[in-house]
Amino acid sequence: MTTSSDRAAQSASFLKDWRTLCTIGETPDGGVDRQAASAADGQSRAWFSALAGQYGFRIELDKIGNLFALAEWTPGAPYVVVGSHLDSQPTAGKYDGAYGVAAGLHAAKRINDEVQSGAPAPQYNLAVVDWFNEEGSRFVPSMMGSSVYTGKLALETALDARDTNGITVREALDRIGQRGTGDGPKAVAAAEIHIQQGRSMEESGITIGLVHACWAAAKYTVTVHGEQAHSGGTIIADRRDALLGASHLVVFLRELANSYQGGALRTSVGQLDVYPNSPVVVPSRVELLMDLRSADNAVLDDARKRLWSEIADIEKRASVTIEVNESHKWGLLPYHPAGVELAGECADALGLTHDKVLTVAGHDSINLKDQVPTVMLFVPSVDGISHNEQEYTTDEDICAGTDVLTAVVRRLCDGELDGATVDASGYAQ
Numbered sequence: 001m002t003t004s005s006d007r008a009a010q011s012a013s014f015l016k017d018w019r020t021l022c023t024i025g026e027t028p029d030g031g032v033d034r035q036a037a038s039a040a041d042g043q044s045r046a047w048f049s050a051l052a053g054q055y056g057f058r059i060e061l062d063k064i065g066n067l068f069a070l071a072e073w074t075p076g077a078p079y080v081v082v083g084s085h086l087d088s089q090p091t092a093g094k095y096d097g098a099y100g101v102a103a104g105l106h107a108a109k110r111i112n113d114e115v116q117s118g119a120p121a122p123q124y125n126l127a128v129v130d131w132f133n134e135e136g137s138r139f140v141p142s143m144m145g146s147s148v149y150t151g152k153l154a155l156e157t158a159l160d161a162r163d164t165n166g167i168t169v170r171e172a173l174d175r176i177g178q179r180g181t182g183d184g185p186k187a188v189a190a191a192e193i194h195i196q197q198g199r200s201m202e203e204s205g206i207t208i209g210l211v212h213a214c215w216a217a218a219k220y221t222v223t224v225h226g227e228q229a230h231s232g233g234t235i236i237a238d239r240r241d242a243l244l245g246a247s248h249l250v251v252f253l254r255e256l257a258n259s260y261q262g263g264a265l266r267t268s269v270g271q272l273d274v275y276p277n278s279p280v281v282v283p284s285r286v287e288l289l290m291d292l293r294s295a296d297n298a299v300l301d302d303a304r305k306r307l308w309s310e311i312a313d314i315e316k317r318a319s320v321t322i323e324v325n326e327s328h329k330w331g332l333l334p335y336h337p338a339g340v341e342l343a344g345e346c347a348d349a350l351g352l353t354h355d356k357v358l359t360v361a362g363h364d365s366i367n368l369k370d371q372v373p374t375v376m377l378f379v380p381s382v383d384g385i386s387h388n389e390q391e392y393t394t395d396e397d398i399c400a401g402t403d404v405l406t407a408v409v410r411r412l413c414d415g416e417l418d419g420a421t422v423d424a425s426g427y428a429q
Contacts, residue, residue, distance in 0.1 A: 093391020
């Protein structure tokens with residue numbers, strides 16, 4: 001039985017480790033820069049490995065650089081996988097992803113301490129994971145590590161992906177010594193906790209978000225092809241300006257989102273690369289990333305049809321050609337309702353307010369949830385700020401979330417979602 005004083009000591013231990021992690025890759029304005037397979041990412045992984053070893057866990061790396069800390073209580077049994085990611089955007093907040101890894105480590109430590117003190121060994125073992133390249137800021141696509149782990153992305157395709165400097169994932173992982181040889185532990189269930197990255201929980205006064213479904217999303221890599229020309233000498237009528245075509249696309253995507261009532265569609269364009277990017281040359285090529293998201297599959301399908309029609313029109317207006325390739329997508333699929341119920345029971349037992357929420361952002365648990373029963377939890381984000389150095393969640397909330405995660409993982413390790421079935425389109429009842 002965990003007492004309030006025990007929980008206070010556990011929270012203090014968690015916060016101590018959490019503050020150490022927050023110093024790795026720290027930026028002058030209070031955020032972090034730990035892009036995938038960078039030196040700072042390597043340092044955060046060293047922190048993870050050292051702390052996991054201190055807590056008695058064995059470290060394992062798989063072929064795409066997913067980093068696992070294994071608590072093995074029942075020889076030969078599969079694993080409950082819990083964690084998130086340590087990589088970040090170029091100038092990011094400290095909480096996105098990293099909180100879920102630190103919370104996962106401490107959940108595992110608490111359960112392991114109980115077992116070492118004489119509690120019965122769980123039915124399943126436990127693997128705490130740092131998923132590689134969740135953010136996708138350096139290498140496309142995002143959620144790369146969990147996509148390879150779940151077989152949704154071919155290993156060689158991922159390893160061959162290049163950053164803007166031409167460095168492959170394979171080369172980058174080798175530089176920091178983080179490319180393994182295995183396939184990772186076999187999962188029987190999964191859990192992840194994350195900051196919400198939105199305002200609704202804070203506005204509702206909810207401490208624990210029970211994620212019951214994710215918004216559907218479609219992400220694309222786009223290349224606008226034009227023709228290089230002199231920016232002064234070439235008359236306007238003769239220009240095939242790739243940046244003009246890209247600009248039309250950027251503006252249209254915002255107008256497309258605004259055309260749906262109630263914020264039913266969200267669109268974004270990012271990471272524009274302009275070639276040759278010279279002040280006196282009409283650009284011949286622009287590469288960009290584009291995504292569309294909605295909680296309504298019909299809205300997303302309608303938006304895509306309108307987008308394809310507009311692309312054909314932009315090609316004519318700007319005298320360019322636009323090449324679009326879908327990098328990855330996911331549908332509006334639920335998390336297993338039994339997992340949502342289990343998480344609610346854990347929050348109730350701790351006296352914490354909770355409610356069901358949707359996730360708009362992508363998370364590694366989205367890849368796991370259509371293969372094994374998966375629980376996704378949120379804690380509030382102050383002012384909804386995320387992917388920003390001012391991102392913040394209170395100590396009280398991250399400690400409460402770690403308490404709930406521990407309770408959820410303990411029950412998953414005891415096989416409480418063993419009756420759940422999974423099909424290719426999501427969870428069956």
